[in-house]
Amino acid sequence: MTGTMADPLSEYDTPACETLAQTVKKSLRTSDSIGISRCLQCGACTSSCPAARFTDYNPRMIIKRVMENDISVIEDESIWNCFYCYTCHLRCPRNNSPTQVVQVLKQMAINKGIGLDRLKVLFGYGDTFAEFGVSKIPDLYVGRMKDDFDIRWHEFKEDLDSVRSELGLGTVNVKDSGRGEIRAILEGIGFFKRQEKLKQMARTKKPIFESDTSNESGEITDEAN
Amino acid sequence: MTISNEHIGVFICHCGGNISDAIDIPSVKQEIGTSDIPVFDCEYLCSNIGQDLIKTIIDKHSLDKVVIGACTPAKHEKLFKKCIGDAGLNTSMLEIANLREQCSWVHTGNPAATKKSISLLNGKIKRIQTAHPLTPVQVTINPNAMVIGGGIAGINTALNLANNDIHTYLIEQDVTIGGNTAKIGKIFSPEKLAEECAMCSLSPLMNEVGSHPNITLLTYTEVESASGNVGDFKVTMRKKARYVKDNCMACGRCSEVCPVYAENDFNCGVKDKKAISMRFAQSVPQVYSIDPDHCIELAGTDCGKCLDVCKVDAIDFGQKDEFIDINVGAIVVATGFDEYDASLKPQYGYGIFKNVITQMELARILGVNGPTLGKLARPSDNSTPKNIVMIQCVGSRDEHAGGNKYCSRYCCMAALKHASLISKKYPDANVTICYIDIRAFGLYENYYRAVQDMGISFVRGRPAEVVERSNNNLIVKIEDTLTQELKEIPADMVVLSSAMEASSGTKQIARILDVTLSEDGFIKEKHSKLRPVDTSRDGIFVCGTAQSPKDVTDTIAQSGLAAARASAFISNKVISFNPHIAHMDHSLCNSCGECLKCPFDAISKNGSGNISINPLVCNGCGYCTKLCSKNAISIDGYKEEQIMAEIDGILEKGDVLVFLSREIPYATADNIGNSVARYPANVKIIKVPTTTIVARSTIEHAFECGSRAVLMVEEPTDNTIGEFIYPLALENFERIKAELGDKSARLHFKKAYIPNYRGLADTFTSLTEMEDGE
Numbered sequence: 001m002t003g004t005m006a007d008p009l010s011e012y013d014t015p016a017c018e019t020l021a022q023t024v025k026k027s028l029r030t031s032d033s034i035g036i037s038r039c040l041q042c043g044a045c046t047s048s049c050p051a052a053r054f055t056d057y058n059p060r061m062i063i064k065r066v067m068e069n070d071i072s073v074i075e076d077e078s079i080w081n082c083f084y085c086y087t088c089h090l091r092c093p094r095n096n097s098p099t100q101v102v103q104v105l106k107q108m109a110i111n112k113g114i115g116l117d118r119l120k121v122l123f124g125y126g127d128t129f130a131e132f133g134v135s136k137i138p139d140l141y142v143g144r145m146k147d148d149f150d151i152r153w154h155e156f157k158e159d160l161d162s163v164r165s166e167l168g169l170g171t172v173n174v175k176d177s178g179r180g181e182i183r184a185i186l187e188g189i190g191f192f193k194r195q196e197k198l199k200q201m202a203r204t205k206k207p208i209f210e211s212d213t214s215n216e217s218g219e220i221t222d223e224a225n
Numbered sequence: 226m227t228i229s230n231e232h233i234g235v236f237i238c239h240c241g242g243n244i245s246d247a248i249d250i251p252s253v254k255q256e257i258g259t260s261d262i263p264v265f266d267c268e269y270l271c272s273n274i275g276q277d278l279i280k281t282i283i284d285k286h287s288l289d290k291v292v293i294g295a296c297t298p299a300k301h302e303k304l305f306k307k308c309i310g311d312a313g314l315n316t317s318m319l320e321i322a323n324l325r326e327q328c329s330w331v332h333t334g335n336p337a338a339t340k341k342s343i344s345l346l347n348g349k350i351k352r353i354q355t356a357h358p359l360t361p362v363q364v365t366i367n368p369n370a371m372v373i374g375g376g377i378a379g380i381n382t383a384l385n386l387a388n389n390d391i392h393t394y395l396i397e398q399d400v401t402i403g404g405n406t407a408k409i410g411k412i413f414s415p416e417k418l419a420e421e422c423a424m425c426s427l428s429p430l431m432n433e434v435g436s437h438p439n440i441t442l443l444t445y446t447e448v449e450s451a452s453g454n455v456g457d458f459k460v461t462m463r464k465k466a467r468y469v470k471d472n473c474m475a476c477g478r479c480s481e482v483c484p485v486y487a488e489n490d491f492n493c494g495v496k497d498k499k500a501i502s503m504r505f506a507q508s509v510p511q512v513y514s515i516d517p518d519h520c521i522e523l524a525g526t527d528c529g530k531c532l533d534v535c536k537v538d539a540i541d542f543g544q545k546d547e548f549i550d551i552n553v554g555a556i557v558v559a560t561g562f563d564e565y566d567a568s569l570k571p572q573y574g575y576g577i578f579k580n581v582i583t584q585m586e587l588a589r590i591l592g593v594n595g596p597t598l599g600k601l602a603r604p605s606d607n608s609t610p611k612n613i614v615m616i617q618c619v620g621s622r623d624e625h626a627g628g629n630k631y632c633s634r635y636c637c638m639a640a641l642k643h644a645s646l647i648s649k650k651y652p653d654a655n656v657t658i659c660y661i662d663i664r665a666f667g668l669y670e671n672y673y674r675a676v677q678d679m680g681i682s683f684v685r686g687r688p689a690e691v692v693e694r695s696n697n698n699l700i701v702k703i704e705d706t707l708t709q710e711l712k713e714i715p716a717d718m719v720v721l722s723s724a725m726e727a728s729s730g731t732k733q734i735a736r737i738l739d740v741t742l743s744e745d746g747f748i749k750e751k752h753s754k755l756r757p758v759d760t761s762r763d764g765i766f767v768c769g770t771a772q773s774p775k776d777v778t779d780t781i782a783q784s785g786l787a788a789a790r791a792s793a794f795i796s797n798k799v800i801s802f803n804p805h806i807a808h809m810d811h812s813l814c815n816s817c818g819e820c821l822k823c824p825f826d827a828i829s830k831n832g833s834g835n836i837s838i839n840p841l842v843c844n845g846c847g848y849c850t851k852l853c854s855k856n857a858i859s860i861d862g863y864k865e866e867q868i869m870a871e872i873d874g875i876l877e878k879g880d881v882l883v884f885l886s887r888e889i890p891y892a893t894a895d896n897i898g899n900s901v902a903r904y905p906a907n908v909k910i911i912k913v914p915t916t917t918i919v920a921r922s923t924i925e926h927a928f929e930c931g932s933r934a935v936l937m938v939e940e941p942t943d944n945t946i947g948e949f950i951y952p953l954a955l956e957n958f959e960r961i962k963a964e965l966g967d968k969s970a971r972l973h974f975k976k977a978y979i980p981n982y983r984g985l986a987d988t989f990t991s992l993t994e995m996e997d998g999e
Contacts, residue, residue: 035624040687042661043704046711048572048689052704053711060706091572091689093623150692 035094045088059098113207133174238270238295247329315358326898337906348874367554376404378769379559385788387439401508410592466544467514479531562770565620565724605697610717620724636722813857824949847918878931
């Protein structure tokens, strides 16, 4: 992490390690306690997953392939079907989190110029975070989740503010002053630059590699040994 | 302080070559033997011949003190103490030099081994010259036993103790004994493919408890507090008012006329009992009781119907709770389990959807004395469900908050048992078991195979959720992980195999008795293999599901062992405490009270300001010796002059001196020998209770005697003493190191773990290689 041009987040995002599982464990995107090597292959993730219900995405199989160090998993189009509802994260009995794992895999794919056409729909997360200080599920997905998660979920979402006020909590959105602070932090850590770079990649469908960093591609290299 | 007119004798064991092959015993004898100190050797000192030799020589040479050079004292110290005790000596008049694990085995082929053995023996000779006789505190063990918890574990323990002629108090918080075994209806069995009637096995045992002359049964009684010491515990109990006297004939007229229905805990909360009732027909004792939460007479309404119909005048609304104190020598905790609260996994709908139940509730439904009299009926409409789906591992093998990491061990078999029972009685029913792994360990595999043959469906996967559709019917969403198919299995009833958790009573008793719990909340055994029913406190034992999840078969096996251990403990009659405990010189004490910081609460101050040390509680760790600014406290057998004397005897220029705490560190060093690892012969070891007793003056004395480096090795924090002592020992080390000035780099500190003996050996070696020990 030397030159100012380097994306300062990459080595935390997709650290170069001997195995895919190690990269995933070490990545800042996954919790320290992630139980990836303890996976039981019980399928609680897949059976809970709205994406798995309608597409060929199977979080259990993704974890299996990561454990088997199958690097081709980052080329699997199905990983782009996860939209971070975190139900697998909540349900996994081994403290595993396929949704966090998939985030690392997606970043590794982006670093290699894979899946750039799938990026566009995800910008909503970053944009809402920058604007409101909390990340929101992009509108595109909300209608579907109502079908997948049943009316109880929808009612909960609709009534969130009244539920929160009953609990003595304010609105889920961050106050204006706080939003300014969050924007300043995002600015400071290069979030907007990164978001802009990704948007450019999505537009041009071409990867942008940093010239002055060696491990930027997130590839698993032998040099790491 | 040498008492010159005392006679010391030295005995060296060859250990059949284990010692004599590496150590030249004739030259050792020549080197240390003098006209005052005779030296003897023997092929095996631990044999009868060796013991006889020691006794004969003590007598013939009028010995007062004995030094033995043999294997580690961990192995035969008790035996040798008994031997010299039999010969009329005080058992403190013995020192053992560890010539095997600390010399011959770690310096095999090294000519320096002989020289080292001479110094080790010299150290012990000098040390024993300063020794004074110690009298261990002895306590007479109360001959009675107490079993807390009247389930199958407690019943079996109590019967075994009573049949061993030990008077036993069996304490049960409920109005009857029987526990969960009384509820489960049928029991699976490892050697038969049939399910046995639980009550048919249990009821005769319950009756035997009720009529056994050696058993005092106290039901509807809770333990309030406990005091006293090992060998004589005093337990205070509250015997709750049942408002029915013991002359009750259990005719049942009262219950017939009682106008109030109440939730029945026995039937998992179904409202099918009266406010005056008996738990179940086979209850022991056969005495009705009034539930004060439901009786309207007790609530102030004028009812009294039961009073009117009772022919033996057994109803007594004026009954009060009684407090009872009982003294016992041994306690067995058998306080059982609670079923996991499945509503903590809301995705499965327990408590939300009527037709989602637990295995225990299904057991009651299938039980002929249950709420449906054995008819399979689902709660929403009492219809017989056709499609039944069971979900395994609910609250087990679950790392999330609210779950349990462990496997509950019984549930695979319970699910198979219920699937089998349903399938036999309702051949049209479809039972599906959703599992992650089926754990039918040992001979239970036979049962699993038989259930498979019945046509039960097995789907491998942990379901995501249960949802309710019309008519209270359910859907179980699951990935069949073997086919990668997402399935939605329709179910008329869903049965959750809820985890087995330590009961609230178990946790409460652990607090009252001050015994350690495991991180999973069960009462922790002293050693999972060697001491599986001993708790962290001597004289208190545990068995059954209070110790870990287990089935009836394992519970009965373990409760027999708990009875045997408790019985063996009581039959010692007298318990001798370790004499190497803190000793207070009251002439030096200024009653400042610093020593009251004892982490084990062994030291107290009485009304007149005098400090006293409880010899039954003190474990001799030595921490208080550091708290006392007047040096008024010392550890008997480990006074500084004794340790100094040993240093004088063993140290030569350039040696590394190691102080090892008595438990894990000492055993780890022995393990280096057992594993035939090596370290240089100029490493010399002195055992201490804990390194907190090592003073700066002792270390400076070691440096003066030529020691290049001093290492202190402490108990790790995960052992009962280390948990408290390790931080204090580290503090003591750091303070001494700071005070040592230019010599401070020669003092080192480490903790030990028995499996990591190599790490300790490497530390020993590296210290001998350092320049001036730095």
